[in-house]
Amino acid sequence: MPIDVLSEIHRQMIELAWAVEPPPTRDRPGDLRSVGVSVRGLDVAIPVAIPADLHEWSASTGELEDRHPLEHAAVHHAWLERIHPFVDGNGRVGRLILNFMLLQRGYPPAVIHVDQRPRYLRALRSADGGNHRPLTEVIARAVSGALNRFLIPNLAGDARLVPLSSLAAGGPYGAAYLRQLAIAGRLRAIREGRLWLSSRAWLNEYVGSRDPRGTRPRAG
Template sequence: MEVKGYANASDWVYREGIQPSSFDPNRFITLHDVRQIHHQVMTLVWEVEPHPEATAEEGPGSFRQHEIAQFSGGMKPISWPLVPAEMEAWVAQVNTLKPRSPLFPEEIAKIHRDFEYIHPFLDGNGRTGRLLLNLILVRLGYPPAIIFKNERSKYLRALQRADVGDYGSLGEFIARAILDNLYRFIVPAVAGPARLVPLAALATPELTSVSLRTAANRGALQAIKGSDGQWRSSKKWVDQYRDSRYKRRQSSS
């Protein structure tokens, strides 16, 4: 149910980010967006196993009326009576973002951390916060910053550093996640199967950037090394390399 709820919320976020049903270009986010994402994330879970301490007023999409204990990293969310006013201020802060600002990575990192500090809901704040981050990014014209399971520890460490005012690590993490998704999904889709692109744009969990670079150095993968020292290949050539590896495995088994 948790996975299904997150998938439903993700669909809503990317649909609303690209083709919003109602969107004011002067406002990247509204309180309705915040509540809607949490409602999508938590409804299916709540129907099966609601939070044991929740009141009738603390269901999906509704702000908490409980205190939250201090986290292991030392951060303690604000007291619950402050949540409505702090969320109004948070939304107003989001709507001052300038996407072309040289400080944008740190600014979006602070926005993300501040949401986690407010912790407006009784449960599901992490999932809601990450989806809100992506809704903001998409509405600002950026690719989403997808955080994969194997990067979770690094993400949490960066978030803990942001809790003490160091937003650089979290900003860099978010920026790298945006670039990774740009290379992994958007560049290949735009470039087409024959266009030469950096190896990072062609990497998959099966064929990482390192393994593709090694194959290019060995001559096993068709690729061209530019004057900048960077290898470039195409989806077509990588597919041919993948097929040749599969055939070799089949013949040796």
């Protein structure tokens, strides 16, 4: 990832926001940080070290070495956040670059939801201390969630067995409720370890067995 591309991404992402509420420094969108900042839980780079640190980071982004692609993305995401090259907007830029790296390796984007943010921030702090496993797990779970929520439902046919979370995406029932139905035997499903699988066809069958008021029709 060339440094000038990184700066251009920051400029495009932050320009409108800074036009309304500029930072207290004289930094412009896309400018590398010229002042010291304090980021809770992270030991960020001092301004004079940012160009050299970014050059090293940039040269390393394309080399997997012996890492799994998800671990590689986690390492470089944490590394960029630790450099903290801009006075503001580092998290947004960093997560966009993270997803770009994932897409390059054939993975869907990792969407970090609001309720996952505390765990994500703890994982970033662990990565800053040299332990990248928690952050890799957070990213892996986010990628898996994207597969289940967006890709599998669109690619799988009606008879294809998919996780209940995939069936729940965009539908009237949540994954937890579908799991209750599966356990009770009201929704046809197959259990593989801790994972319940069902299909769109079986879900439609369950929906068709209910009247519009949500009660099961009487037999006979």
